[in-house]
Amino acid sequence: MTKRATRTIALIAIIIVALGFILFQSDLLSKKGPEPPIEEQASSPPPEARPAVPVEAVRISPEALRDVITVNGSTMPNEEVSITSEVPGKITKILFQEGNLVNKGDRLIQLDDEELNAERERLVVQRNLNEKIAERLEALYQKEGVSLQEYEIAVAEVEKVKAELSLLDAQLEKRVVLAPFSGRLGLRLVSEGSYLSPGTPIVNLVSINPIKLEFNIPEKYSQLAGRGTKITFRLDGDERDYPATVIAKEPQIDSDTRTLRLKASAPNPNGKILPGAFANVTVDLREFGQALLVPTQAVVPEMNTQNVYVYRSGKAEKLEVQTGLRRESLIQVTEGLSPGDTVITTGLLQIRPGADVTITKLN
DSSP: OOHHHHHHHHHHHHHHHHHHHHHHHHHHHHHHOOOOOHHHHSOOOOGGGSOOEEEEEEEOOOEEEEEEEEEEEEEEOSEEEEEOOSSOEEEEEEOOOTTOEEOTTOEEEEEOOHHHHHHHHHHHHHHHHHHHHHHHHHHHHHTTSSOHHHHHHHHHHHHHHHHHHHHHHHHHHTTEEEOSSSEEEOOOOOOTTOEEOTTOOOEEEEEOSSEEEEEEEEGGGTTTOOTTOEEEEEETTEEEEEEEEEEEEOSSOBTTTTEEEEEEEEOOTTOOSOTTOEEEEEEEEEEEEEEEEEEGGGOEEETTEEEEEEEETTEEEEEEEEEEEEOSSEEEEEESOOTTOEEEOSOTTTOOTTOBEEEEEEO
């Protein structure tokens, strides 16, 4: 046997041994088989076997709801005027006390009228004389002792003096300054003996019953407030709520602030509310008598919708709702719910539509 043949036989023997080993290993592996993964070995309970989610809920019922806003305002007098004189003159008498209440027509200031009274006395004498002359001429005219022209001139002289007296009486009336309306006087700004020019301030007069109130509301509420709207307001340092009613509003929106200005009136019989005070104003825009309110946490926003879960026959049912007014802890639902529905308020992250739930607390 040659050396080459010996090498060939040895190579064939090695290949046969290797094939046998491979076949032996494959047989062992096929008998053992792969073990299932741990995840598959742990059997999961069927969906119907999952425990119910404990939740809290609230049963909703209709209730009254007021739509209100709070803004800042300022009190102002019902009427206010600075008392002045129409004519010049020296003050001879001050007929009022500072801070007192006065009625319409009360005398406040007397100006010097001595010269006017003297002139009036002269005109009275002239009028009486002219009337006597006219009477005599009338008698003569009846007897054709004087002409008609002479008699008419005498009558005209009487009428002329009467007109001068009326003018003088009007001037005398202006020498007395009267209160134009009932109200309370402020501090006087003049003294007796002062010379007044027309328009010189004498004292301020204000009427504060009723008291008026001015305030602004945002533009978006302009259609909800107007004449007759009810409001309440509070003053600094006073916890009492004062009622008032809107009596007027501006005909246009302020383009700078985008607000609408309104004026309200409130009774002030004892004069406790003073003009110029800061006021915290609450405006009643509208009222809902049958509003459905749910806790704010019960509303779940999703994309462009808002939803709530209600409890029905032991399961959670998802409903799309429309919301309205918001309060600190409540929100109005305008569509999607009915009175008597039980709205789930807790466990909202653990439940899905159709999930089993059990109510642990019902409000």
